[in-house]
Amino acid sequence: MRGKSKKVPVRPVKLDEEFADVPRLFAHDGDLIVSHVVAALSSVFPDGEDFFVRSVRHYKDRIEDPELNAAVLGFIGQEVTHGREHRAFNAHLDSLGYHTKFVERLTRRGIAFRERHSPAIANLASTAALEHFTATLAELVMTSEETRESFGHEAVRNLFLWHALEEAEHKAVAFDVYQAVGGGERLRILMMKIARYAFVVSMSIQVILGLLLDRETYKPGRLRKSLAYTRKQPLFSRESWNQLKAYERKGFHPDDRPTGDLVELWRERLFGVDGAMTESVRGAA
Secondary structure, eight states: OTTTTSOOOOOOOOOGGGGGGOOSSOSGGGOHHHHHHHHHHHHHHHHHHHHHHHHHHTTGGGOOOHHHHHHHHHHHHHHHHHHHHHHHHHHHHHHTTOOHHHHHHHHHHHHHHHHHHSOHHHHHHHHHHHHHHHHHHHHHHHHOHHHHHHTOSHHHHHHHHHHHHHHHHTTTHHHHHHHHTTOOHHHHHHHHHHHHHHHHHHHHHHHHHHHHTOGGGGSTTHHHHHHHHHHTOGGGSHHHHHHHHGGGSTTOOGGGSOOHHHHHHHHHHHHOTTSSOOSOSTTOO
16 A cells, blocks of 8 residues: 555635636637536546445445555545536536536436446445546646647636646555455456446547537638647547556556656645645646
8 A cells, every 4th residue: 555645735725707708619729629528528527526435435434554544534635626627617618518517417317327226335436437537637637738738727727726636646545445444356356347437438438429519610621630649639639548448467566667756846835835725726837
């Protein structure tokens, strides 16, 4: 449990007022596809984060290590805040014509069905796997200026930068809880194999449907230009796919890929040297 002792601070971030100025096609240069990809990601975050919290909290009383217990409390606090801010962002996107609130409802119902029919340990294994998804995206956001620029509008970039920092801070918590309560390698790897394909397929369907319902898609040359830009994005590279797949290696741990220096860099940029909130996230990127 290499990640158990790392600090997982809960910060009083509130960004909802910044979303009011976000335009409909907010991505870099008004890019069509990236705007829909970001909206698709954000629409599943709130209820996904709630699922993560429930999956980890279910085992909280079985955690004997005080450092891991403290990390769990930080994990819960951070995820609850992420869900709240993405819900606010989704409400704004919905008002612009995205179907984010509809997707939120579908996600909530799908998760409720899963929780009724899956054992708690499988839910925790899925949480650990999906936390590797968010950790992979987080590392990309924090290391790649091209990825940060692709978000376009400052408020959207700041939302995902702050979210990325905290995902990197708590990337090992669900994994460490899974190990602490006796979760096995076979189930851990199986849940990632399922998640790796299911998440990509579901996101692709959501983006495609969103594009089909968007009038901008049918403007001459708009989709072709956007496809050319999207193909170049690091998020869709083989390297990112391989980083996700690394989770399926026996003996894997999230800390096998060190990101401590990256976390410290962005803590200082966004919140000051001590990691406590000293200024608004706005403008710090």
